[in-house]
Amino acid sequence: MSDRHRGKTAVVTGGANGIGRGIVERLHADGANVVIADIDMSAAASLADTLGANALAIETDVRDEAALTSCVTQAVEQFGDLGIMVNNAGYIMFSPIVETAADDWRRMMDVNINGIFLGTKVGAQQMIAQGKGGIIVNASSGGGRKGVPNFAHYCATKAAIIMMSQAAAGELAPHRIRVNCYTPGHVETPMMSGLLDKIAGAQDMSRDDAYQALKDEVPWGRWGKVEDVAAAVSWLACDDAEYITGQCIAMNGGQLPW
Amino acid sequence: MYALDGKVALVTGAGRHRGLGEAMAKRLATEGAKVVITDIGAEKGAQFAAEHIGTTAEMDEIAAEIKQAGGEATPHICDVLDEDQVAGAVKKAVDTYGSLDIMINNAGIGYLMTDILNLEQKDWDAVLNVNLRGVFFGIKHAAEQMIAQGNGGSIINIASQAAKRGFAGAAAYVSSKHGVVGLTRTAALEFGPHNIRVNSICPNHVTTGLGAWQNEHFSAAGGQSEDDYMSAMESRIPLGRVGLTSDIASTAAFLCSDQAPYITGQNLDVSGGEEMH
Numbered sequence: 001m002s003d004r005h006r007g008k009t010a011v012v013t014g015g016a017n018g019i020g021r022g023i024v025e026r027l028h029a030d031g032a033n034v035v036i037a038d039i040d041m042s043a044a045a046s047l048a049d050t051l052g053a054n055a056l057a058i059e060t061d062v063r064d065e066a067a068l069t070s071c072v073t074q075a076v077e078q079f080g081d082l083g084i085m086v087n088n089a090g091y092i093m094f095s096p097i098v099e100t101a102a103d104d105w106r107r108m109m110d111v112n113i114n115g116i117f118l119g120t121k122v123g124a125q126q127m128i129a130q131g132k133g134g135i136i137v138n139a140s141s142g143g144g145r146k147g148v149p150n151f152a153h154y155c156a157t158k159a160a161i162i163m164m165s166q167a168a169a170g171e172l173a174p175h176r177i178r179v180n181c182y183t184p185g186h187v188e189t190p191m192m193s194g195l196l197d198k199i200a201g202a203q204d205m206s207r208d209d210a211y212q213a214l215k216d217e218v219p220w221g222r223w224g225k226v227e228d229v230a231a232a233v234s235w236l237a238c239d240d241a242e243y244i245t246g247q248c249i250a251m252n253g254g255q256l257p258w
Numbered sequence: 259m260y261a262l263d264g265k266v267a268l269v270t271g272a273g274r275h276r277g278l279g280e281a282m283a284k285r286l287a288t289e290g291a292k293v294v295i296t297d298i299g300a301e302k303g304a305q306f307a308a309e310h311i312g313t314t315a316e317m318d319e320i321a322a323e324i325k326q327a328g329g330e331a332t333p334h335i336c337d338v339l340d341e342d343q344v345a346g347a348v349k350k351a352v353d354t355y356g357s358l359d360i361m362i363n364n365a366g367i368g369y370l371m372t373d374i375l376n377l378e379q380k381d382w383d384a385v386l387n388v389n390l391r392g393v394f395f396g397i398k399h400a401a402e403q404m405i406a407q408g409n410g411g412s413i414i415n416i417a418s419q420a421a422k423r424g425f426a427g428a429a430a431y432v433s434s435k436h437g438v439v440g441l442t443r444t445a446a447l448e449f450g451p452h453n454i455r456v457n458s459i460c461p462n463h464v465t466t467g468l469g470a471w472q473n474e475h476f477s478a479a480g481g482q483s484e485d486d487y488m489s490a491m492e493s494r495i496p497l498g499r500v501g502l503t504s505d506i507a508s509t510a511a512f513l514c515s516d517q518a519p520y521i522t523g524q525n526l527d528v529s530g531g532e533e534m535h
Contacts, residue, residue: 002259166534173496173531219450220522228520235517240259240508243501246534247527254446254455254523 004238006031009079011072013062013119014089016043018189019139022226023086026234028055033079037062037071038089054079062089062115068122081130084237085123087116088139092154092191094198105153112157113164120168124177133176135237138165140181140248142256150202158183162248169246178245180236185252186214187224220253260515263290266355267514268347270338270396271365273297273317277466278416279364280320281503282510287329289511291360294351295321296336298365306384310369310468330355338365338392341399348399357407360514361400363393364416368468371428371475382430389434390441397445401454410453412514415442416506417458417525422533427479435460439525446523455522457513462529463491464501496531 010027014020016038028034028051037060038044044057056078060071076082090112095104116138127134143151144158162181169179186192200210215223228251235241236249250256267286272279272295283293298306299314317333324331332354336347351358366389370381393415404411420428421435438458445456463469477487492498509528512518527533 004259169531169534170496173498176497178497178531219447220453220455220520221451224520231517231519232521235512240512243497243499243505243528243530244509244526245497246531249521249526250524251518251520253520254450256523 001026001029003031005084005234007080008032008083009035009075009081010084010086010237011035011037011075011082011123012086012088013037013060013068013115014139015086016040016047016057018191019184019187019226019229020086020088021047022230023088023233024055025051026227026230027084027086027237030234030238032084035071035075035079037068062087062119063110065118065122068118072122072126076126081132082123082126083134085119085127085134085136086139086233087119087123087136089115089119090139090157092151092195094150094195094202095153096150097152100153108153108157112154113160116161117164120164120179124168124172124175127177128175133178136165136168136172136177136179137233137236138179138181140165140183142183142185142250142252144181144183145248146256166246173245178236178242180245181248182229182232182236183248183250183252183256184224184229185218185250185255187226187229189226218253218255220255222253224251224253260289260511260517262286262360262511262515265291265359265514266294266351266357267291267360267362268294268296268351268358268400269362269364270296270336270347270392273299273312273314273320273333274467275316275320276503277468278461278464278503278506279362281507282362282364283320283331284324284327284329285504285507285511286360286514287324287331288327289515292330292355293324294332294334294347294354296334296347296365298337299335306367307369310367310471338395339387341395344392344395345399348403352403357409358400358403359409359411361396361411361413362416362510363396363413365392366416366434368431369471369475371431371472373427374429377429385430386434386437389431390437393438393441397441397456401445401449401452404454405449405452410455413445413449413454413456414510414513415456415458417442417460419460419462419527419529419533421458421460421525422527422535427476442525443523450522455513455518457522458525459506459509459513460525460527460529460533461501461506462495462527462532464503464506466503494532495529499530501528501530
C-alpha cells in the first residue's frame with residue numbers, strides 16, 4: 001500500500017463488517033490510525049485486535065448524536081486530530097412499498113440518512129475546531145442514482161445522501177473540508193449475500209441465477225469488491241484529490257455509466 | 259504511489275509547457291510509465307492561429323525534461339484530425355516500448371469561441387473534429403491495440419466542466435465536450451468485456467496557455483478587467499481557487515492505476531466543487 005495517511009486519524013462508521021471493514025483495512029494499510037465505530041462491538045473489537053496498536057473499536061450507534069460525538073472525542077484523545085471521517089454505516093432491506101411498515105421506513109431513514117447527517121455534522125464540527133481542514137466521505141450507492149424495485153426506502157436514503165453531501169461540500173469548503181460520496185454497484189459483502197435469496201425469490205429464480213443475473217448487468221463482468229470501494233475512498237482522502245469535492249465516485253464496473 | 263512501472267502511455271496534445279498534457283505525461287513518467295507524447299507541431303498546425311500551436315521544439319523539450327528527471331519519453335508529431343496519424347502514434351508507442359497500456363486523449367482546441375449567431379461552420383468543424391472526432395480516433399486505435407494485446411488497459415479522455423453545463427459564447431466547445439462524455443460512456447460499455455476501462459476527467463478552469471487566452475478573451479467580452487474576471491470565477495468555486503494542472507495529473511494517474519480497477523464509464527469532475535454532477 002502506501003504511507004499517504006500516516007499520522008492521520010480516521011473514523012469509519014459501520015467499520016466492523018463489509019465495505020466499512022474494507023475501508024478500515026485500507027486506510028490502516030495506508031498508514032492511518034483507525035477508529036472502528038460500530039454497533040457490532042464484538043466484530044469491531046476483533047478487527048481492532050487484528051490490526052494492532054493503531055486501531056480502536058468504539059461501540060457507536062449512528063442514530064445517536066451524543067454517541068457519535070463521544071466517538072470522535074475518544075478518537076482525537078487516542079490518536080490526535082481527526083483527519084478523515086467516513087460515514088459508512090447503513091443497511092439494506094428487501095421490501096416492496098405496499099408491504100413496508102411505516103416503522104421500517106422510519107428506521108431506515110434514521111440509520112441511513114440521519115446517521116450520515118449526524119456523522120457529517122459531528123465530524124465537521126471537530127475539523128472546524130481543529131482549523132486544518134479534513135475529509136468527509138459518505139456512503140451512497142448506485143441505488144441513490146437509479147430507483148431499484150423493492151428497495152424504495154434504501155434508494156431514497158442513498159439519493160438523499162448525495163444531495164446532503166453536495167450541500168455540505170459547498171458549506172464546508174471555506175473550512176478546507178472536502179465532502180464526497182462513493183456509489184458502488186453490487187458488492188460482494190455479507191449484506192448482499194443475505195439479500196440474494198430474497199432477490200432470487202422475487203424473480204422466481206435460483207440464488208445462483210440471481211447472482212449471475214446481477215453480474216450480467218455489469219460491463220466489467222464481475223461483482224464489485226470491497227477493495228474497489230476502499231481504494232477509491234483512500235484516494236479521495238489523500239492530497240492528490242485535494243481539488244475534488246461534492247462528487248460521487250462510482251466504482252460499479254460501468255454498470256451505471258453516468 | 260500509483261505503481262505504473264512497465265506501463266506504456268500515450269498522451270496526445272502534450273507538447274506545450276504549462277498544459278494539462280505535459281503535466282499528465284510528467285506525472286505518469288514519475289510513476290514509472292514510459293510515455294509517448296504527441297502534439298500537432300507547428301508545421302502541421304499552420305491552419306490554426308500560431309499562438310495556440312506548440313512547436314516541435316517545445317514538445318522535444320518536454321520529452322527531454324522527462325528524461326532528465328529519470329523518466330522515459332518519446333516525442334512524436336500527430337495531428338488528431340488525421341486518423342492515420344493517430345493510428346501511427348499508437349504504432350509508435352508499440353514500436354518504441356512494446357505495448358500500449360494507457361491512452362490519454364487530451365488534444366483539444368480551447369479557443370475559436372464565438373456566439374452561435376456568429377459561429378461559422380469552419381470553426382464549428384475545427385473544434386468538433388479535434389475535440390470529439392480526435393478523441394474517437396484515439397479511443398478506436400488504442401482499444402484495437404489493447405484488445406490485440408489481451409491484457410486490458412485504461413483510456414482517459416479529457417473532457418471539461420463544459421461537458422456538464424452550457425457556456426454562452428462557446429457552443430462548439432461545449433458541444434464537443436458533451437460529446438466526449440457520451441463517447442466515454444459508450445466506449446466503456448463496448449470495451450468492458452476486454453478489461454479496458456474508459457473514463458473522462460472534467461476540469462474546470464486551469465490557467466494553462468489556452469486557459470490564459472480564455473481569461474483574456476472572456477474578460478474582454480464581458481467588459482471586465484482580467485483580475486475582476488478571475489476574482490468572480492474564484493468566488494464561484496467552493497474550494498476558492500482555480501484548478502491546477504497537478505490536480506488533473508494526479509487524477510489521471512489514479513484512474514489508470516490499479517487503485518481504480520472497477521471505475522469505468524465515469525466522467526469525473528475535478529473542479530473544486532464547482533460542478534457536482
